[in-house]
Amino acid sequence: MDDGLREGRAVMNQEDFDEKYGYHPPISTTCHRAKKAARKCIDPCTSGRKFLKAVTGCVPILEWLPKYNFKGYLVRDIIGGLTTGIMHVPQGIAYSVLSGVAPVYGLYSSFFPVLFYMIFGTSRHTSIVVALMSGIANEQIMSKYVTTTNSTMNATEDTTLTPIQVASTLTFALGMIQFATGLLRLEFLTDYFSDQLVAGFTTGAACHVFTAQLDDIFGLTVPKVSGPGYIFRVSLITSVVFDISQFTEIDFQRIYDIIIRIPHANVCTVITSAIGIAFLYVGKDFISPFVNKRSPVKIPIPYELILVGSFVLIMFAAISYLLNLNERYGMIIVGDIPAGVPEPQLPNISILSDCLIGAAGIAAVTIAVHISMAKMLAKKMKYKIDARQELYALGLSAMLGGLFPIYPVSTALGRTMVNVESGSKTQLSSLFSCLLLLTIILWLGPLLETLPMWVWFIAFISTVAISVVEGLAISIAVALLTIIFRSQWPKSATLARIPDTNDFKDPRKYTAALPCPNICIFRFDSALLFVNAERFKRSITEAMSVWELDSNVVANNGNPPDKNYLIIDCSCIAFIDYTGATALKEVANDARSRHVELFLAATTANVRQSLEVSGFFSTVSKKYFFPTISDAFHFATANR
Structure with a gap:
């Protein structure tokens, strides 16, 4: 037995083995790689079938729409699309206000990129919304070109460069980076975003989102702050030690700042917030399970969200209008939402270079969250996505969307899960979501002007996570360090x-x-x-x-x-x-x-x-x- 192998062949060294079994060494010359790349580019043009395959690869909707199962999927996609569309309204308004632009631009941002992604994307369930972290980049660019501070909610701009012009140019720049990432075949970088990294990152980001909205649910006016550790950082001690005369002007930050201002909370806002939260809690944890246990057809999420979305939004907008809550009790409302679709226009090229710098960090975050979410859903639902095509889809959605007055967008984790649980099967659900939004944009927008600001917070908080550049950078650094340590030891x-x-x-x-x-x-x-x-x-x-x-x-x-x-x-x-x-x-x-x-x-x-x-x-x-x-x-x- 020691004279030979149990596999039934004689003992061989590597040279003898290669010679006997026809080993061909790999070819890796620059010329060979160039020829291979050229053949890959020319190959789609060699036959009609290959050309059609290349086109459907670039525009996936041309592949799956002709094969669409109308009988099995249409009803589910309609329900899922309308459910998600209902969430688009308050969350679009919420994200736009948080990002520093007028509410109507949140509706535009929930319409155009979603429509474009449906055409180019390969994930069947992801849902996108305004990217919160882009508000900082927008403010930095505005501060460079504008010396005066203008309100982004209701005031008109005194300068030729408006925040929404910066936002749309920033969106276009973001799309350029995302598209270039796909062209450079950098989708492999998303492999470094492990499930543990994404879970920890999004959970931490959820804490930032929650604390950022506490002042609105209590009707408080709290200075917006940022920077590492801003949630817990308090400047009381250092201010008292170095300048006791400035004690009353201390910039308390976030949690402490909110706690000391609770006695000054708007009573009307707190009451209506409590009613809305209780309504959502009862609907989600009691009404929906009760109905589904006794219903032969299981429709868990659509019933709940349609009930909550339509009832809460319409009823409280009507109550706010009839009771004049804004003037009588000082409750903050959304404000002007004009009707109509904006005309496309080219981005402001003069600030494109600054926008590219600001968009770099946003691109890293949006790509990380989107690809991670798309991969997770594809694995769960047993279908495949093309990571490179997803980068193209994100880039094209942002570049085409940047021709309209919209804000940079990112995958909404909570709303994507709602889309899944609502029963959506394909991206056709986005069409019905966009049709609902188009109806609101064209005709129903003005009816939402008196909507209390706390309502969009309640809908917004259902989205459990959104990313921040610092958190992602730390998470990636830790993930890379684990790889380095495992390689080094x-x-x-x-x-x-x-x-x-x-x-x-x-x-x-x-x-x-x-x-x-x-x-x-x-x-x-x-x-x-x-x-x-x-x-x-x-x-x-x-x-x-x-x-x-x-x-x-x-x-x-x-x-x-x-x-x-x-x-x-x-x-x-x-x-x-x-x-x-x-x-x-x-x-x-x-x-x-x-x-x-x-x-x-x-x-x-x-x-x-x-x-x-x-x-x-x-x-x-x-x-x-x-x-x-x-x-x-x-x-x-x-x-x-």
């Missing part, structure tokens, strides 16, 4: 053979594995790079020292009684750089000084090619490379 093991098999396992985990006195088998569980090359050498030195001591392979006079072999299992070494190859040379020379012959087993073709480029074969001959550990082990056993 990988695990390794000395292997032994399980008798009567060709399996080699760690004897610390498998008691049946028995070491061979003259053969040391070492496995390194990582790519061999400059960051772990020293650890690789140190680990092998330690393994060989223990092996020599345990096996007593060296006689007292220093002459080995038999030939000794070091077999490195390279199956886990997917990549090796120049420093790693140099470290491997040093290991080979060190082994030779110990009268130990080095064999490399299960190396990939790419690793062997990298070793050849680095000149490694001048140190270790190709005949000492083996396709499997078994080949190397049996060869060493036969030549002891």
